[in-house]
Amino acid sequence: MRLQAVVRIILMVVLCCGVGVISGFSTKNAVAGWYTTLTKPPLNPPSWIFGVVWPVLYVLMGIAAGIVWNKPLAGKILYTALGIFLCQLILNGLWTPLFFGLHRIGWALFEIIALWGSILVTLIVFYFQSKLAGILLLPYLLWVAFAIYLNAGFWLLNR
Secondary structure, three states, X not given: OOHHHHHHHHHHHHHHHHHHHHHXXXXXXXXXXXXXXXXXXXXXXXXXXXHHHHHHHHHHHHHHHHHHHOOOOOHHXXXXXXXXXXXXXXXXXXXXXXXXXXXXXXXXXXXXXXXXXHHHHHHHHHHHHOHHHHHHOHHHHHHHHHHHHHHHHHHHHOO
């Protein structure tokens, strides 16, 4: 693998992890405070699980985006694929402040459904450029589907 290809993958991993770190700041006080007062849906995992799963997903996302960035694609196709990826990454970064920062569980539910749809589109677009890149996004898609269940449960139980 060329150095440029490795650098691109590392940059995408850093970008994705950076979004996670920045959005995670809004959970700092809420997890120990407001979140503990909520009625939790069945299958709600312990809080530490999220701190294990999300970094893995951010790394997989970054690797997938780096793989696509390294493909010899025509400019428009590459910019479209990475643009779609960046849109889903922005939606990813917005969910945590909506839910934990603003305590807007209903808005967060609407937003995470949009996020799931954007991940699906990203996965499909990536898959057509690189099967591996698409497959790397599958755990992310499945985890966000589970997160939709949790978000809906929180919304229904705490209205």
